[in-house]
Amino acid sequence: MVDLVQKTQSALTIKDLNTENPRWCVGCGDFGVLMGFKRFLVEESILPHETVNVSGIGCSGRVPFYVNTYGVHAIHGRPITVAMGIALTRPDLKLFVHSGDGDALSIGGNHLIHGIHKNFNCVFILYDNQLYALTKSQSSPTTRKGHPTNTQPQGTSLDPIAPIRFALGLGASFVASTADWLPDHFINTLKVAYAHKGFSFVHVLQRCPHFDPDNFDNKSSAWFSFLTHEKGIPPDKRLADKTETIVHDPSDEAEAFRFANSQHTHFGLFYRNPDKPCYDEMIRQRIVKAAKRQRSTILDSYKI
Amino acid sequence: MDNKTIHHVRVGRFELLMDAGFGAQKAGDILIRAFARIGKYVFIEPMIPAEISPPARSRPALSGVIMRVAEFNLENIGNNTDVILASHEVVLDRRIDDEEYNPNCRILLDMCDKDLPSATYDNVLQRIKDLRLHIYPFEVAPGPQAIIKSLAGKAKNMYYLGMLACIYNAPEEFVINEIKLTFGAKLREDVFKKNIDLFGYGYQYAKEHIPFGYEVKSDPGKNSHEKILIDGNSALSMGVIDAGIKLVSGYPITPASSILHTLAKVLPSFGGMVHQAEDEISAIGTAIGAYYAGTPAMTCTSGPGLSLKQEFIGYATAAEIPIIIVDVQRSGPSTGMPTKTEQSDLLSVMFGSHGDNAKIVFGVFDIIDCLYAPQLARYLAEKLRLPVFIMSDFQTANSYKVLDKPTLFEMNDSNGISEFVLNHFGIERLPEDIAMVRTEQAVVGTPGKMRRVTGLNTDETGSVNYFARANQRSHTVRNEKIHCVQRALKQPKLFGDQKDGEVLIVGWGSAKGAVEEAVSYFQHAGQAVSGMCLRFVNPLPPMLKEIFSRFKHVVTVELAYGDQYKHAPLAMLLRSATLIDVQAIVCGATGRPITPRSIERRVKELFYG
Numbered sequence: 001m002v003d004l005v006q007k008t009q010s011a012l013t014i015k016d017l018n019t020e021n022p023r024w025c026v027g028c029g030d031f032g033v034l035m036g037f038k039r040f041l042v043e044e045s046i047l048p049h050e051t052v053n054v055s056g057i058g059c060s061g062r063v064p065f066y067v068n069t070y071g072v073h074a075i076h077g078r079p080i081t082v083a084m085g086i087a088l089t090r091p092d093l094k095l096f097v098h099s100g101d102g103d104a105l106s107i108g109g110n111h112l113i114h115g116i117h118k119n120f121n122c123v124f125i126l127y128d129n130q131l132y133a134l135t136k137s138q139s140s141p142t143t144r145k146g147h148p149t150n151t152q153p154q155g156t157s158l159d160p161i162a163p164i165r166f167a168l169g170l171g172a173s174f175v176a177s178t179a180d181w182l183p184d185h186f187i188n189t190l191k192v193a194y195a196h197k198g199f200s201f202v203h204v205l206q207r208c209p210h211f212d213p214d215n216f217d218n219k220s221s222a223w224f225s226f227l228t229h230e231k232g233i234p235p236d237k238r239l240a241d242k243t244e245t246i247v248h249d250p251s252d253e254a255e256a257f258r259f260a261n262s263q264h265t266h267f268g269l270f271y272r273n274p275d276k277p278c279y280d281e282m283i284r285q286r287i288v289k290a291a292k293r294q295r296s297t298i299l300d301s302y303k304i
Numbered sequence: 305m306d307n308k309t310i311h312h313v314r315v316g317r318f319e320l321l322m323d324a325g326f327g328a329q330k331a332g333d334i335l336i337r338a339f340a341r342i343g344k345y346v347f348i349e350p351m352i353p354a355e356i357s358p359p360a361r362s363r364p365a366l367s368g369v370i371m372r373v374a375e376f377n378l379e380n381i382g383n384n385t386d387v388i389l390a391s392h393e394v395v396l397d398r399r400i401d402d403e404e405y406n407p408n409c410r411i412l413l414d415m416c417d418k419d420l421p422s423a424t425y426d427n428v429l430q431r432i433k434d435l436r437l438h439i440y441p442f443e444v445a446p447g448p449q450a451i452i453k454s455l456a457g458k459a460k461n462m463y464y465l466g467m468l469a470c471i472y473n474a475p476e477e478f479v480i481n482e483i484k485l486t487f488g489a490k491l492r493e494d495v496f497k498k499n500i501d502l503f504g505y506g507y508q509y510a511k512e513h514i515p516f517g518y519e520v521k522s523d524p525g526k527n528s529h530e531k532i533l534i535d536g537n538s539a540l541s542m543g544v545i546d547a548g549i550k551l552v553s554g555y556p557i558t559p560a561s562s563i564l565h566t567l568a569k570v571l572p573s574f575g576g577m578v579h580q581a582e583d584e585i586s587a588i589g590t591a592i593g594a595y596y597a598g599t600p601a602m603t604c605t606s607g608p609g610l611s612l613k614q615e616f617i618g619y620a621t622a623a624e625i626p627i628i629i630v631d632v633q634r635s636g637p638s639t640g641m642p643t644k645t646e647q648s649d650l651l652s653v654m655f656g657s658h659g660d661n662a663k664i665v666f667g668v669f670d671i672i673d674c675l676y677a678p679q680l681a682r683y684l685a686e687k688l689r690l691p692v693f694i695m696s697d698f699q700t701a702n703s704y705k706v707l708d709k710p711t712l713f714e715m716n717d718s719n720g721i722s723e724f725v726l727n728h729f730g731i732e733r734l735p736e737d738i739a740m741v742r743t744e745q746a747v748v749g750t751p752g753k754m755r756r757v758t759g760l761n762t763d764e765t766g767s768v769n770y771f772a773r774a775n776q777r778s779h780t781v782r783n784e785k786i787h788c789v790q791r792a793l794k795q796p797k798l799f800g801d802q803k804d805g806e807v808l809i810v811g812w813g814s815a816k817g818a819v820e821e822a823v824s825y826f827q828h829a830g831q832a833v834s835g836m837c838l839r840f841v842n843p844l845p846p847m848l849k850e851i852f853s854r855f856k857h858v859v860t861v862e863l864a865y866g867d868q869y870k871h872a873p874l875a876m877l878l879r880s881a882t883l884i885d886v887q888a889i890v891c892g893a894t895g896r897p898i899t900p901r902s903i904e905r906r907v908k909e910l911f912y913g
Contacts, residue, residue: 053756080589090749298574
């Protein structure tokens with residue numbers, strides 16, 4: 001058995017997962033996410049034909065096209081709805097949802113609420129570059145206040161939505177945060193998210209050098225901290241000596257809220273509740289529990 | 305009463321009108337079941353307010369049931385009513401507005417509230433007198449009145465049930481048996497007995513005081529088959545099971561919700577699931593996701609939900625993911641009249657989603673079509689990998705009738721569709737190989753065949769492609785799928801034996817029963833009138849132009865608005881498809897179904913005036 005696993009592991013390479021060259025801008029944070037995602041698939045030896053990537057519209061929406069698995073590039077804001085259909089009917093598949101900040105928190109906000117609430121089994125990756133990029137720089141729900149965009153040239157007027165607070169507030173069973181320029185941390189985050197059964201909410205800060213080059217300072221590391229725990233996500237080794245590391249028990253919801261509410265940026269596992277029931281499993285259980293009937297009997301209760 | 309006049313009829317239509325929440329439909333249901341058991345054919349249409357409990361004694365509170373009973377198979381709710389029983393004058397006044405009474409209609413009006421400080425009784429009685437209808441005011445005697453009071457007014461429907469049962473000569477024991485089957489297990493014994501007593505009082509009152517009765521003839525010879533009593537949405541739900549559809553995803557909306565209700569109870573027993581989504585968009589997204597993953601899936605909705613789903617419908621066309629959409633049409637635009645019938649979604653279904661997008665659209669004629677439609681929809685959706693619409697409407701969804709127990713097919717895969725079903729819908733089996741935009745269509749999980757789908761244009765390899773030739777090719781391939789269905793459609797049948805002549809009446813979907821009856825009327829009168837009803841509206845069946853050209857006038861009847869400056873939707877489609885001057889002659893948006901008589905009146909006015 002071990003041999004077989006090792007053999008499968010050695011069988012899958014990054015090359016197997018490549019398709020075409022991504023059509024993203026030079027320096028785009030999505031390159032880091034894409035490479036990290038492929039490395040994660042390889043390290044976890046997740047079979048490509050059992051993997052489905054579902055995305056919405058935007059720069060991140062193209063991710064499924066750049067990974068040689070099954071994939072659905074759906075419509076704007078709705079990848080969660082499509083993923084739900086796959087989760088309900090095909091629990092054998094490994095399901096990943098890729099959605100941007102506009103896709104997930106603006107046009108698709110309602111679906112994100114209910115994806116989190118229903119806690120169906122998937123890894124949900126929120127690509128947060130804090131603006132609309134593919135449509136050429138408009139304000140998104142996470143754009144920082146004051147930042148000028150093409151729709152709000154005087155500066156974005158509202159305070160941004162805080163995705164981690166949003167997810168925690170809705171009772172998410174898994175909430176983690178990471179960044180595109182921290183590959184080890186990103187991959188470790190995906191591994192922990194993948195191991196969790198339920199809607200694993202992974203927030204990824206993603207650079208957009210084309211429209212907002214100054215947003216995330218990936219050259220320094222003092223402005224964020226790692227949340228770490230023996231059951232959580234290890235700090236990025238390459239940064240561990242420069243960045244503050246805070247030990248946080250991911251089962252401590254009140255403490256998770258405290259970190260989420262602070263103005264400081266934290267990467268790591270905020271919260272995990274392995275006991276929250278999964279909607280998709282509950283719906284499938286209805287079939288298991290129902291008394292089986294023959295289709296030839298469907299009209300019997302209408303007989304006169 | 306000794307000198308009762310008994311009218312012997314082949315078909316009778318009567319209605320019970322009450323305030324919402326007082327059980328008019330329940331009473332109607334019981335009576336119709338009793339009739340069905342003694343071998344009559346029945347057709348029943350509930351009148352349902354859009355609100356749950358509108359204030360009693362108000363016009364919006366009208367909740368009722370129209371019943372049609374006959375010795376022959378009924379295809380529609382008919383024209384006009386012979387007998388109306390109304391619980392008070394306000395609901396009666398409201399219903400009279402619909403003008404669906406016969407010239408000699410007999411109205412039984414409960415005068416229970418006559419002592420209220422209101423002039424409306426006098427006004428309504430005067431209105432009925434002016435219309436020269438017959439009015440029979442009555443009062444519930446103190447004995448039964450006390451029982452009704454003890455049940456908080458709730459069981460008056462049983463008294464009325466008794467009266468109607470007597471007037472239409474439904475055997476008491478059959479009706480009591482149906483009351484038992486309906487309430488027996490649900491009501492406390494003493495409450496149940498009070499219900500039975502009230503039924504008896506009503507029956508006795510009508511026997512002694514109502515000077516007329518009806519006897520609907522029976523033809524026992526025709527009634528040897530096993531029978532079912534079923535409504536359109538239930539038939540469609542059972543059809544979903546028979547078609548092997550395993551996921552039904554929807555969002556609450558009148559009048560499609562009852563499909564979800566029915567299936568939520570039973571679908572798990574057949575290995576399927578009902579998913580209540582957070583909104584209409586999500587409902588179709590989830591069905592599309594399931595179908596992409598290889599599970600036959602469907603979503604059901606009505607007008608407002610249809611508008612919301614449009615983007616995903618175009619997506620399914622482009623991504624080549626099969627999807628079945630049931631549109632139970634209601635009156636629009638916007639929220640419109642949720643509990644009234646209309647056929648006005650035709651154009652928004654055909655042309656709703658942006659860009660040129662291919663889809664199959666067919667309407668159901670009647671309740672039996674509802675049962676078989678999901679099989680045809682699944683077959684077409686999977687063969688073509690396109691959205692397929694089943695177009696029903698409030699009237700078809702909520703009416704129920706007795707029919708011979710239909711054959712079931714227990715479909716397991718799309719190629720296994722039965723010849724019977726294909727034949728029923730007038731379509732040949734499609735060619736084995738139908739070209740797709742993308743050559744590879746492997747189902748998720750197949751090793752070595754990984755593929756991505758998208759709403760972006762792609763070439764045949766599935767790669768995103770914005771070049772001129774590739775996009776033109778995609779359009780050609782998608783439209784060719786529609787054309788191959790058109791080639792498979794059989795020539796639509798004309799009703800009766802008039803193959804050419806003066807007037808051709810054309811309807812679609814649920815107009816069938818009324819068109820057929822009107823045509824039969826004219827042909828019996830020796831007039832050169834024929835008619836047809838279309839199921840397929842996209843694509844339209846071939847040879848329409850040839851058929852239309854055999855008639856001097858081609859007219860449509862449809863439940864969608866049109867006037868002298870605006871062609872009604874079906875007329876517009878037929879005009880553009882045939883270049884024949886098709887005019888809509890019945891194209892109202894009243895929320896009431898098309899009646900045979902309205903067609904007859906308009907045809908006479910226009911062509912035999």
